[in-house]
Amino acid sequence: MDNHHRWEWDKLTTIRLIGGGQIRRSKIDITVDILKVTMNGAKKTQIVYQANLNHNLAKKYIVLLTNQDLIKQQENIFVTTEKGRTYQEMANRLKLE
Numbered sequence: 190m191d192n193h194h195r196w197e198w199d200k201l202t203t204i205r206l207i208g209g210g211q212i213r214r215s216k217i218d219i220t221v222d223i224l225k226v227t228m229n230g231a232k233k234t235q236i237v238y239q240a241n242l243n244h245n246l247a248k249k250y251i252v253l254l255t256n257q258d259l260i261k262q263q264e265n266i267f268v269t270t271e272k273g274r275t276y277q278e279m280a281n282r283l284k285l286e
Contacts, residue, residue: 217280219240219242219246219250220250220254220259220276220280221277221280221281222239222240222241223236223240223242223247223250223251223254223260224254224259224260224269224273224274224276224277225240225277226239226240227260227267227268227269227273228268228269228274228277229268230263230266230267230268231266231267231268232265232266232267233247233248233251233265233267236251236267251267254273255267257272258270258272258273259272259273259276260273
């Protein structure tokens with residue numbers, strides 16, 4: 190992946206909707222959505238559907254969030270860590286301001 194594409198992926202992610210149209214979400218929005226889904230534990234499939242991501246994008250975010258210690262894997266279940274809860278709370282507060 191060249192730097193241009195990496196920058197585009199880091200900045201915004203486009204989700205295509207059935208029937209056309211698109212929703213643009215920031216990396217932070219997607220991260221917060223995943224942390225919300227994994228708050229009480231979730232399988233990868235649940236993350237894909239509930240965070241409205243395709244499998245490949247979910248996989249990238251799961252690796253990213255695991256490496257940042259925002260989620261952890263317990264067998265085939267992903268769970269938000271304490272650091273992830275703090276991140277989610279801070280991001281939600283910033284959205285409200």
